[in-house]
Amino acid sequence: MDKIDQDILKALRHGIFATWSMLARQFGQPLSTVSYRISRLQQNGVIVGFPYRVNSDALGLYSFRILVGVRNQPNQSGARSPIYRFAAQHRHIYGVIETLGSWDWELGAEVSEPQQAAEIVRELYQVV
Numbered sequence: 001m002d003k004i005d006q007d008i009l010k011a012l013r014h015g016i017f018a019t020w021s022m023l024a025r026q027f028g029q030p031l032s033t034v035s036y037r038i039s040r041l042q043q044n045g046v047i048v049g050f051p052y053r054v055n056s057d058a059l060g061l062y063s064f065r066i067l068v069g070v071r072n073q074p075n076q077s078g079a080r081s082p083i084y085r086f087a088a089q090h091r092h093i094y095g096v097i098e099t100l101g102s103w104d105w106e107l108g109a110e111v112s113e114p115q116q117a118a119e120i121v122r123e124l125y126q127v128v
Contacts, residue, residue, distance in 0.1 A: 001046075001059075004029065005037055009046065012038075013054050013094050013110070061110045064117040068105040070128050081105075086127045092120060 007027055024034040041047045046058040056063040068083060083105050087096035095108035111117050 004033075005041065006059075008034065008037055009041065009054050009059065012047070056110050059110075061112055062114050062117065064109045064111065064120075066107040066109055066117070066120060066124070067103040068107065068124060068128070069102065070104045082127045083107075083124070086124065090120065090123075092116060 004027060008023065011023055011026065020034055020038070021031055024031045027034070038047065044058070046055055047053070048055045070083070081098070084096055084098070087093045087105075087107050090109075092109045092111050093107050094110055095106075097106045098104065099106050107120075109117055109120055111120075
């Protein structure tokens, strides 16, 4: 797997494209190249579902769901929230959801070493 495959997978995980043509333009690749690579990633079990679901194990990554509860904080939701801004800028976080119930936020993170997930949590303590 080369940088083009990795870039395609990152774009698919982060949903930063609307069509394969846009994805091809974004990476300066012909549409046929992007189409071939996505098909190959599906055949190799890296892309395992639609909408695209990427198998973190196939990339040698660990996937974590980090649940965050914020107590005694001013009610800041959506893009105004420090947690949302933190998640949007963090290179290991691929998704953020504001939730209802016991937890206020759910963050999706992919890391190459489990210790990196613990580091994300430590960084979060600095934010809240």
